[in-house]
Amino acid sequence: MTFKKIGGPLLGFILAGCMLLMLLHPEASLAAALRGLAIWWDVLFPSLFPFFVISEIMLGLGIVHLFGALLDPLMRPLFGIPGSGGFVAAMGYVSGYPVGAKLTAKLREQKLISRIEGERLVAFTTSSDPIFLLGAVSVGFFRDASLGLILALAHYGSGLMVGLLMSFHGRKEQKTPTQDPTKSSSDVPSAPAKQGFGRIHAALLAMSEARRKDGRSFGELLKGAIQSSLQLIIVVGGLVVFFNVLMELLARAGILPSLFSLAGSLVSLVGGPPELAQALISGLFEVTIGARSAGEAASSIPLQFKVAAAAFILSWGGLSVHAQVASILNGTGLRYLPFLTARLIHAVLAAGLVVLLWKPVMGSGLSSAWVSLPASTAFTPSASGVTASLALLSLILAAALLVSLLIPVFMAMLRLMRRS
Template identity: 45%
Template structure:
């Protein structure tokens, strides 16, 4: 069925009409769900995402991204088949969560720093949840277990990197961005040279750069907020008309032969649409179900991300020629890899987590949205530290990899 098919047009029209009828029939339910989605956006997404988007825009404008790109080229190109600037997207995406990686990938594509295929590879493995959400809100807030957080974090981020290695073979014959020119200058000087050239090409004074960065961030966050509210309403309406329960019962029939407890069916259906509701649904499953199965299902849901996040990413990528289909396929692969890692690494990771004390974990506070969250300052501090630490690790690996090659400039 192609996009021009009249049957597809009819399905779109019937679905839209049905949603309008359901919405009008349940006005109070829709209003309460919209308020709940608004609170999630205002209390969690807005304060934790705005600084990173603004800072990323400024770093691109002053050329820091190109500086990091030169330094990370020896690592990102052979490992993930993307230019070194992809290392900046990887760092910010892992530290600040979805959909920041999609926004940064779009900006690099608009600047001509990456090709279409490289953008599709990059956004596929860098779109992840942020550490505070994975370890704090889900593991500690929902499951009340610090050990659970180590399993989720490892399986989520390790599988994302593994996905990046797999996706390096995606579209192997597509055009690639131009690699770094070989010269006799040391790598740090070449990085400074690239940063200076990028700043000169940008030409915007700092005041204008700051203003446009804030404007772009607010525009993106308003779009994200709209999707969060819409999906909050849709999920509540589906629950009201018993569609969610029907899908859960249908899914339970298929989970049994796979060895997965059928009690997870409700959480999986909720996670199909929205990751937070899915993780919360898994956490309330009976305590008689082994924790290892809860880790497997929760890890898969977090790596899947939910249709709400996918709609946000699709809206952002629509500004370029980067296609959404490879990203959606990657989400399915990511969920499967994450579930497998959580299953096989459960015992060693839970044992290793005893080495860490509880005082290293931030305190999460209840909110009116029902999702636990740290204060905005702690959120910014820990996400910033995570970004800095990851960037340092990538730079170290890049220098080590370049040193082992024994490269001699021409």
């Protein structure tokens, strides 16, 4: 009997069990649902919804196509994706999950990326946002702003490493890379100075063509962006509430304590403190609960192990985020398994980087210098935090554009030097 044949009845049996537990523990289920709703309303809605709307509008205006043409020399050699993936990466790292998946799905719908390129892109652009990592986790859960630096280095550094590793994904399946529609032989002058101007001209043409094809007025574009963003943010909220209730029901049924015990034994085998099992299992389901459990773990546990557990949880994302991404990718042809594999690699790399960088970062005074920077306090769940995220987005895109524009100029100069 295949898994598909038993999968349906098994899922029905599990859901029936959950319904029975809800009837037996109605007050606990309601309290868990309210906690999930509070997380959605207080944290996720204000931090994600503006980026959902902005990304939709930028797609309609052709700005993504503009960045796609400009960033192609940087993104394709490094990550095996077209330049439009650079914009997705910047938005994903600044605004957090599941914005990267949403934009990847949009690019896939517009046929700007292939299936393999989409799987590469969503695999390494799904990450925590700085507001949550620096504000909620470092300051809120661990009550130590100096931990923000090592968490950021481990989480985002390992994310880029995953992007480099994912460039090898699907090479045998991918016959030819997606072609940049703005490229032609006439667009690439031989002189280094014209190289950059030619690409800028082609990028502006791509933006104009995308805007012409969209054809909607700004008012229609804004209305559509708000409608689609509301639909997605409601799905995100529903999944957060569902997984909060599910965890409460598993705890009431005695299943979670058994999972804690099993995880504790596994953690001990790899040399970690078994007391972190509760945080890791909680983070398996929901990232916020898991990160909070890591921060509130027993004081007898070495701090570096608690931070490593938090980095693991942030990079894994929790089954709640996995369900959000799976719902977004549904119908795009992008497979879930590469995403799952990338999350596991990201989690292990992030935890390992915390351990490796602990002494160099925390023992060198860098963490103390970090606390004095405005960035250590700007990323909080507030209006100033959103402003700081937008500023960071602009900085990342500007740096990526500068590097991307300099690459063809540098290559052209090398060719001229070889000829001479």
